[in-house]
Amino acid sequence: xxxxxxxxxxxxxxxxxxxxxxxxxxxxxxxxxxxxxxxxxxxxxxxxxxxxxxxxxxxxxxxxxxxxxxxxxxxxxxxxxxxxxxxxxxxxxxxxxxxxxxxxxxxxxxxxxxxxxxxxxxxxxxxxxxxxxxxxxxxxxxxxxxxxxxxxxxxxxxxxxxxxxxxxxxxxxxxxxxxxxxxxxxxxxxxxxxxx
Amino acid sequence: xxxxxxxxxxxxxxxxxxxxxxxxxxxxxxxxxxxxxxxxxxxxxxxxxxxxxxxxxxxxxxxxxxxxxxxxxxxxxxxxxxxxxxxxxxxxxxxxxxxxxxxxxxxxxxxxxxxxxxxxxxxxxxxxxxxxxxxxxxxxxxxxxxxxxxxxxxxxxxxxxxxxxxxxxxxxxxxxxxxxxxxxxxxxxxxxxxxxxxxxxxxxxxxxxxxxxxxxxxxxxxxxx
Amino acid sequence: xxxxxxxxxxxxxxxxxxxxxxxxxxxxxxxxxxxxxxxxxxxxxxxxxxxxxxxxxxxxxxxxxxxxxxxxxxxxxxxxxxxxxxxxxxxxxxxxxxxxxxxxxxxxxxxxxxxxxxxxxxxxxxxxxxxxxxxxxxxxxxxxxxxxxxxxxxxxxxxxxxxxxxxxxxxxxxxxxxxxxxxxxxxxxxxxxxxxxxxxxxxxxxxxxxx
Numbered sequence: 290x291x292x293x294x295x296x297x298x299x300x301x302x303x304x305x306x307x308x309x310x311x312x313x314x315x316x317x318x319x320x321x322x323x324x325x326x327x328x329x330x331x332x333x334x335x336x337x338x339x340x341x342x343x344x345x346x347x348x349x350x351x352x353x354x355x356x357x358x359x360x361x362x363x364x365x366x367x368x369x370x371x372x373x374x375x376x377x378x379x380x381x382x383x384x385x386x387x388x389x390x391x392x393x394x395x396x397x398x399x400x401x402x403x404x405x406x407x408x409x410x411x412x413x414x415x416x417x418x419x420x421x422x423x424x425x426x427x428x429x430x431x432x433x434x435x436x437x438x439x440x441x442x443x444x445x446x447x448x449x450x451x452x453x454x455x456x457x458x459x460x461x462x463x464x465x466x467x468x469x470x471x472x473x474x475x476x477x478x479x480x481x482x483x484x485x
Numbered sequence: 486x487x488x489x490x491x492x493x494x495x496x497x498x499x500x501x502x503x504x505x506x507x508x509x510x511x512x513x514x515x516x517x518x519x520x521x522x523x524x525x526x527x528x529x530x531x532x533x534x535x536x537x538x539x540x541x542x543x544x545x546x547x548x549x550x551x552x553x554x555x556x557x558x559x560x561x562x563x564x565x566x567x568x569x570x571x572x573x574x575x576x577x578x579x580x581x582x583x584x585x586x587x588x589x590x591x592x593x594x595x596x597x598x599x600x601x602x603x604x605x606x607x608x609x610x611x612x613x614x615x616x617x618x619x620x621x622x623x624x625x626x627x628x629x630x631x632x633x634x635x636x637x638x639x640x641x642x643x644x645x646x647x648x649x650x651x652x653x654x655x656x657x658x659x660x661x662x663x664x665x666x667x668x669x670x671x672x673x674x675x676x677x678x679x680x681x682x683x684x685x686x687x688x689x690x691x692x693x694x695x696x697x698x699x700x701x702x703x704x705x706x707x708x709x710x
Numbered sequence: 711x712x713x714x715x716x717x718x719x720x721x722x723x724x725x726x727x728x729x730x731x732x733x734x735x736x737x738x739x740x741x742x743x744x745x746x747x748x749x750x751x752x753x754x755x756x757x758x759x760x761x762x763x764x765x766x767x768x769x770x771x772x773x774x775x776x777x778x779x780x781x782x783x784x785x786x787x788x789x790x791x792x793x794x795x796x797x798x799x800x801x802x803x804x805x806x807x808x809x810x811x812x813x814x815x816x817x818x819x820x821x822x823x824x825x826x827x828x829x830x831x832x833x834x835x836x837x838x839x840x841x842x843x844x845x846x847x848x849x850x851x852x853x854x855x856x857x858x859x860x861x862x863x864x865x866x867x868x869x870x871x872x873x874x875x876x877x878x879x880x881x882x883x884x885x886x887x888x889x890x891x892x893x894x895x896x897x898x899x900x901x902x903x904x905x906x907x908x909x910x911x912x913x914x915x916x917x918x919x920x921x
Contacts, residue, residue, distance in 0.1 A: 290756060290774065296739050303732045308716025309910055322635050329637035335752075349781070349788055350750045356780030362640045365632050366648065367730045371718060373624060377588065378715035382905035391911065402627040409619040416612040417580070418542025425577040425584070432570040433900040435563055469570060471902070478904040478912065484897075589717065648729040650719060 291328065291357035294320045295364035302371050310375045313396040318365065325361050328354045376403050380410065381426055384473055427472050437468045438483040445479050510544055514572060517541050521579040523702055526659070526709035528695055529652040530586045530594055531702065535610040541576050545569060587617050590652055592645040595621060621645065654696040661690050664706040671697060716907070725826050733875070737823045738776040742794060745770050747787035775827060784832055791831045796821060799835070802842045809846040810853055814874035821874040822847060850877065858884025862892060 298317045305311055332354045339347045376399055379387055385407050392400065415422035445458035450470055458464075458474075463483070474480045508516070520534050548569050555562045587594055587609070595617050598609055609617060625645070633641045666685040671693070673680050685691065690710070701707040721733040728734050750765040757765050765771070773781075773789070781788050795801060796817045805812060814821045825843040829836050857869045858881040866885070870878050893899045 290777075292774075292776075296735065299732050299735045303736060306718075307910055308714075308718075308907055318632060322632065325636055325640070331752075346749065347751055349748050350753055352781060352788075353750055353753060353777070356777055358637065358640060359780070360776050362633075362636060362643070363729060364735055365636075366628060366643050367719075367732060367735055369628055369631055370624075370648075370730045371732055373627065374718060375716055378717075378907060381715040382907045388911075396631065398627050398630045402623055405619065405623040409616050409623070413584070413612050413616045418539060418546065423542065423573070423577065423580070425580050428570075428574040428577040430900050430902060431574050432567070435566055435570065437902070468902075475902040476905045476908065478908045481904070482902040484901050585717075643729075650722070650728045650730070653723060655723075 291324065291354075292360045292364065294324060295361045295368075298368040299364050302368060302375075308375050308378050310372065310379065310391060310394050312394045313372070313399065314368075315396065318368075321361050321365055325358055328358050328361075332358075372399065373402060377406060379403075380407060382476060384426070384477070385411075427469060429472065429476075432468055435468060436465050437471065439464050439466055439471055439475070439480040440483050441479070442481050443479060445474070508540070513537070513540055513544060514575075517572075517575055517579065519705075519708060521575050521582075523709045524579055524582045524586075527699075527702060528654060528656045528658075529699075530583060530590065530608055532606055532608050533583070533610040533613060538576065538580070538610075541572065545572060545576075548572075583613065584616070586652070587613055588620060590649065591617050591620050591624075592649050593651050596646060654699065655694050657692055658695045658698075659690065659692055659710045660698060660702075660707045661710050662687050662707050666701065666706060669697065669701075715905075721823065725829055727827075734823075737820045737827070737875075738779070739774050740820055740824050741772040742775055742778050743770070743792040744773045744778055744789050745792070746789050748789075775824070779827070779830055782831055791828075793828065793833065793835070793839075794824070797825055797828060797835075797839050797842070799838075802838065805842055805846045809849045812846075813872040814850075814877065815872050818874045820876075822876045847876075851880075854881055855884060857881070859888055861885070862888060 294317060298314055298321070301311060301314060301317075332351050335347045335351050335354075338344050339351070376395065379391060380403065383391075387403070395403070410426075414424055414426075417423040417425075441458045441460055441462045441464070444460045447455050448458050448470075449455050450467060456464060456466075458479070471480055471482075475482055516534075516537055520531075520537060524531055548565060552562060552565050552569070555565070594609065598607060598614060598617075601607060607614070628643060629641070633643065662685040665687045668682045669685060670680060670682055685707070695702075698707055702709060718732060719728055719730040721731045721737065722728040727738060746765055746767055746769045749767045752763065753765050754762040757769060757771055778789060778791050782791060801817075818824070822843055825839060829840060833839070854873060854877050861869055866881075870881055873881060890899070893901075
C-alpha cells in the first residue's frame, strides 16, 4: 500500500512518547517526497487521458492516488510539527544553549526555527515590566524556602551567587544556595536538590 | 502573604504609591491569584490582564528596592525575599500558562484577534500578539522549507486553522461561585436527558462543562479552582 | 502541568480527527475489510494476489481507514466498508454481558477510536454500535480508574495489558495524579528535579556507549 514510509516516520516519533528528539529522518522524508512525486505524475497523465480520451473509468484510480498524496502530506507535516513541539520543550528544559548531541539530531531548518523561537521568547520576556524583564522559564515550581541544599553531580567550575561570593561547584560537593540561582542547573542535571 | 506585602509597601513610604491605583498590594495579589487560577484551569485563552501584570511587576521592583535598604541578616529581609519569590512564581506561572495556550492554539488565537470588533477588548497583549504572529510565521516558514515546497503544487500549503486543534470548550472544570447566578442552562449529556436550569449559590462549588460557564469566568462571577 | 514541557497534539474527540495528532494518524492506519464497488485501473499491484493490471470491481481487500474514508461516498458506489468483527452483533452481545472480561488491547487497540470512526460509514447498525461503545466504556471505566488510583510504586504492565489506547491514556493520567499527590503528601512536591528529557538523553548516551 502507498504511504507506508510516511506512517513509519510517525511511528518513529510515537515510540518516543516522553518527548525525546530522535535524529531527523532526512532519508525517510526524501522517500515520502519521491513517492508523492511519482503519484502526482501518474495522476497528471491519467487526468489528461481521462480528459482527452474520455476515460472516466480512471477517475477512481485518480482519487485513490489523490487520497494517498493527502495522507503523505499529513503524515509528513505531523512528523515535522511534532518535532517542533519537542524542540520547543528543549528550550524550556535546557535553556537557550543546546548540547551538541541534541543539535546533531536537528536539521538546518530546525535549528533556524529554534533560533527564531528563542528570539521571540526573549523579546517577549524582555517586554515584561522593568528594564530586565521577567524570565518566565524560571520559577517552575512554587518556592518553599529561599535556600536549598544541593549536591553537585559533575564538575561545573566557578559559580557566582547573589552577594558576589564565588563558589566552586565540584563533583560531589554539597552547598546551601539561593534557590532561584540553582533552578536551571538542577534541571540540566548539574546539581541535585537534596531533601533531608 | 498579604501581611508581609503591605508591610513591604509600608517600607517604601507613602509618597511613592500610585495615586490613581485604588488597589492595595494585598488586593493586587489577590487579583493576580484569581487571574492565575482561571488561566490555569480554563481550556481557552482568557482576556489579557496587562495592567494587572504591569502593576505586579512594579510592585516587585518596589519590593526589591526596599529590600536593598534593609540591613543584611535582618529576619525581615528573608521574609520579604520569600514574599518576592512567591509573587514572582505566581506571575511567571500565569504568564507561562498564557504563552502555552498561545503556542498550542496560535492560528485560532490570531483568527479571533483578527475578527475582533474595534471597540472590543483584545485577548492578547501587544507583546503576546507579536509573539503569536512570529510563532505562526516561523512555523509556516519551517514546514514550507523542509518539506512542503518539495511537494506537488497543489499540496504546498497546510491550512493551520484546520490542522492545529481548537481549545476544547466542552471539557469539565471545577468552579466556585462568587456571585449568585440564576437560571444557568445546562445542556443534556445523553439522548434521554433534557436540558435543565440550575441556580448557583454564592460560595458553592461545582463541576461543569467550561462552555456553560465561560461567560461567568469572563465576568468574574465564578472562579475556576 | 508546568513541569512537562513536551505537550503533543491530543487525538480528536469522538468522530473528529486532529490533523497533527500522531495518535490519530496511527488510528487511521488501522485496516478495515472493504469491497470495491468499481474497478481501479492500473492499481492491481497493490492487491494481495497482485497479478492483474487492475483491481476489479467486487474485490475484497483490506484498506487502511484513511483510504476507506477518502474513497467512500454515500451516493456513489466506490467502495463498501464492512464492520470489523468486534463491532458486529455477536461481539456486541459479549460486551453487553460483561465488558470487563474482554481484552480490548488485543481486540483494538483502538476499540473506541475506530468504533467512533466507523460511524462515518453508512450502516443500519450505527445507532447500536454507538450505544455499545459507550456502554462498554462506562462499564469498564470504574475498574480502569480504581486500578490507576490504587497501584502505587508497582509494576503496572499487567493492569494496562488489556486496556484500549484511550483507557491507557486515562490510566496514565490517573497515575500521574496519584504520584503528584504522594509527592505532595511527603512534602516533596517542591523538590526541584532534573528535566526528564535531560535524564533520558543521558541514559541513552550511556546505552549507546555500552553497545
